[in-house]
Amino acid sequence: MNSLHSSLRGNGWIPFCCYEDLDNGSIVRVDIRAREVTKKENYHLEGPALQYPQLQPFKVKGDEEFRISIYPRGSKLSEKPQTSLNGFVEISGSANMMNYVFKDSKGMEITFGDTSYEDDMPVLNIKKGKEEASHKIAPCYWLDRIK
Numbered sequence: 001m002n003s004l005h006s007s008l009r010g011n012g013w014i015p016f017c018c019y020e021d022l023d024n025g026s027i028v029r030v031d032i033r034a035r036e037v038t039k040k041e042n043y044h045l046e047g048p049a050l051q052y053p054q055l056q057p058f059k060v061k062g063d064e065e066f067r068i069s070i071y072p073r074g075s076k077l078s079e080k081p082q083t084s085l086n087g088f089v090e091i092s093g094s095a096n097m098m099n100y101v102f103k104d105s106k107g108m109e110i111t112f113g114d115t116s117y118e119d120d121m122p123v124l125n126i127k128k129g130k131e132e133a134s135h136k137i138a139p140c141y142w143l144d145r146i147k
Contacts, residue, residue: 003146005080019137025073033065068102077146
């Protein structure tokens with residue numbers, strides 16, 4: 001977390017995953033906010049949380065529990081990202097498919113998840129007004145990118 005811009009630190013956010021946009025070289029970082037819950041009965045112990053144990057202490061569905069930050073190719077990862085949106089995870093189907101949804105008040109929406117193209121690459125979908133774009137993304141390590 002110390003590698004992030006100071007405006008992105010604190011408030012319970014911790015790293016969750018990181019991707020590289022294979023189409024334009026952007027870095028996509030997702031953070032998750034810890035729940036202020038210590039009672040075991042408030043943890044998610046069904047379906048998705050059993051499949052993804054890292055989600056047990058977190059809300060699986062709700063407002064502002066996940067945050068996506070996008071850094072264009074060549075930008076410093078220690079500075080403010082070009083895009084930063086809060087969101088949530090939707091769980092669907094019998095396979096508990098996880099789809100991340102991030103929105104802002106200006107009509108921008110970014111989604112990605114367990115669904116993918118035929119070559120098994122995850123896809124980041126960006127919608128802003130009537131414009132839509134899809135980008136293939138691949139997992140990467142944040143600390144390898146922040147040199």
